[in-house]
Every structure is written in structure tokens, then in C-alpha cells.
Amino acid sequence: SMQCFPGLVLALSSLLGALALLQLSLHLRVPSRYGKHEERLCRPRGRLPARCAWFLQELPSFLVPALLLALRSPPRLEPLGCRLLCCLFCWHYFYRTFIYPFFTRGRPFPLQLLFFGMLFCIYNGFLQGYYLIYCAEYPNDWCTDIRFTSGLFLFLLGMGINIHSDLLLRQLRKPGEVIYKIPQGGLFTYVSGANYFGEIVEWFGFAIATWSLPAFAFAFFTLCCIGPRAYHHHRYYLKTFTDYPKSRKALIPFVF
Numbered sequence: 001s002m003q004c005f006p007g008l009v010l011a012l013s014s015l016l017g018a019l020a021l022l023q024l025s026l027h028l029r030v031p032s033r034y035g036k037h038e039e040r041l042c043r044p045r046g047r048l049p050a051r052c053a054w055f056l057q058e059l060p061s062f063l064v065p066a067l068l069l070a071l072r073s074p075p076r077l078e079p080l081g082c083r084l085l086c087c088l089f090c091w092h093y094f095y096r097t098f099i100y101p102f103f104t105r106g107r108p109f110p111l112q113l114l115f116f117g118m119l120f121c122i123y124n125g126f127l128q129g130y131y132l133i134y135c136a137e138y139p140n141d142w143c144t145d146i147r148f149t150s151g152l153f154l155f156l157l158g159m160g161i162n163i164h165s166d167l168l169l170r171q172l173r174k175p176g177e178v179i180y181k182i183p184q185g186g187l188f189t190y191v192s193g194a195n196y197f198g199e200i201v202e203w204f205g206f207a208i209a210t211w212s213l214p215a216f217a218f219a220f221f222t223l224c225c226i227g228p229r230a231y232h233h234h235r236y237y238l239k240t241f242t243d244y245p246k247s248r249k250a251l252i253p254f255v256f
């Protein structure tokens with residue numbers, strides 16, 4: 001049966017960190033080509049409806065750790081911290097896989113990016129789940145440790161902001177519409193990338209709560225992946241809407 005190989009965790013986390021830097025260097029100047037950054041008049045071939053695409057892409061991040069958790073024998077019952085943290089990860093991806101896609105009004109998603117996105121979700125789902133279920137060691141009172149409680153607080157706060165902002169974006173369109181409008185309300189009052197800000201806070205909270213290398217590597221990846229994307233969204237809005245709110249920042253309220 002499976003056991004913990006610390007060298008494997010170190011290697012996979014380092015590769016995730018390297019992928020983050022690659023992502024940053026590729027997409028600092030040029031945004032990832034999906035959503036509002038896809039070239040106009042693209043062929044409709046080679047895409048999947050947003051609904052299927054987001055479902056398929058994010059499913060492994062839910063399934064892989066959930067299976068690792070369910071299939072471990074003997075089941076890992078102690079300490080509570082490990083199961084709880086693994087459940088938090090699965091909870092986010094339950095939302096992203098089974099709820100978000102069914103309400104999205106996004107444009108069809110490029111198959112090529114879907115393929116890489118799925119690979120990424122398998123990789124990261126395995127790393128986070130494997131670490132928490134086979135490797136992590138916490139004292140029995142981890143749930144009262146300041147790292148766990150403050151991390152959990154940030155995770156929940158970030159998740160709240162992310163879900164609320166996803167909802168505000170969706171409400172900008174009527175069903176079937178594909179046009180872009182100026183997001184209003186919630187944290188969009190302060191930043192163009194409110195959904196991304198929430199997601200970044202969420203994964204740094206998760207990293208603090210788990211106090212683990214894999215989770216910090218994933219938080220760093222998230223920052224490198226959607227941080228630049230928030231900046232590109234911001235530039236797109238400034239270019240497209242002459243009446244775009246002047247005081248609004250790209251990602252971090254009042255700062256940047």
C-alpha cells in the first residue's frame with residue numbers, strides 16, 4: 001500500500017514552484033488566451049462549452065484527493081487536522097466542479113488549455129491530497145493553533161469573496177449573452193480582479209492552516225497564474241471603457 005515519500009513531496013512541490021515561475025514569465029506580458037483575452041473571430045472548432053470545460057478541468061482536483069482520503073487503508077482517523085484540511089481543499093473544488101460550471105455564462109473554452117488545465121488539476125490534487133493523507137503530522141491540538149485558526153479564517157474569507165465575485169460577474173450577462181460590462185459591487189468597487197483576489201487570499205490561508213510546502217507552492221502558483229491575469233483584465237477595462245472608475249486598482253484594494 002502507499003506510504004509517505006518525503007523526497008517525492010519535495011520534488012513535486014519544487015516542480016510546482018518552477019511551473020509558477022514559468023507561468024509568470026509566459027504570461028506577465030501576454031495573457032493566457034481564454035475568456036476576454038482570446039483573439040476575436042477564433043474558429044469555433046477546438047473549443048468546448050464553458051460548462052463542460054470547467055467541469056472537466058476542475059473535476060480531478062476534487063476527485064483525486066477525495067479518493068485518496070476515502071481509499072486509504074487503514075483509514076487515517078488521527079489527527080483530526082489532516083482530514084479537516086483535506087476536506088477544505090475538496091470543499092473548494094466541490095464548488096468549482098459541481099456548482100460554478102452549472103451557472104457560468106462564459107464563452108466556449110479552448111480545448112488545448114482545457115487539456116493543460118486538467119493535467120494541472122490532477123497534479124495539484126494528487127500533491128495536496130497525498131501530502132495531507134500520507135505525510136502530514138500535526139499535534140492533536142492543531143485545531144487550536146494560531147496558524148490553523150488564522151489560516152482557516154483567511155481561507156473562509158477568501159472563499160466568500162471569490163464566490164460572491166463569481167456571482168457578480170455572472171449577473172452581468174443575460175443567458176446567451178457574451179458581451180463584457182463593467183463589474184460593479186462587492187470588492188469590484190475597489191479592484192478589477194475581485195474574484196482573483198479572493199482566490200489568492202483563500203490559498204494563502206490554506207497554506208498557513210496546513211503550514212506545508214505543497215500548499216505554499218500552490219498559493220504561490222495561484223498568485224503567479226491569476227495575479228498577472230488580474231492586471232491584464234484591468235488594462236482591458238481601461239482600454240475598453242472610457243468611463244471606467246479611476247480609483248479602481250487591478251488586484252489589491254488601494255495598493256496595486
Ligand code: NDX
Binds near residue numbers: 105226229
Ligand atoms: N483553471 C487555475 N501553464 C485554470 C485554467 C487555465 O482553476 O499550461 C489555473 C484554474 C490553466 C490554468 C488553470 C493553469 C495554467 C494553465 C492554464 C492554461 C495554460 C496554462 C494550464 C488550471 C499552462 C503552464 C505551461 C505554465 C503549465 O466569456 P468569459 O469566459 O470571459 O466570461 C467570464 C465572465 N466575465 C465577465 N462577464 C461580463 N462582463 C465582464 N466584464 C466579465 N469578466 C468576466 O466571468 C467568465 O464566465 C467569468 C469569470 O471570468 P474571469 O476571466 O474573471 O475568471 P477565469 O480566469 O475564467 O477564472 C474563473 C474562476 C475564478 O474564480 C478564478 O479565481 C479561478 O477560476 N481560477 C482560475 C484560474 C486558476 C485558478 C483559479 C488558480 O490558480 N487557483
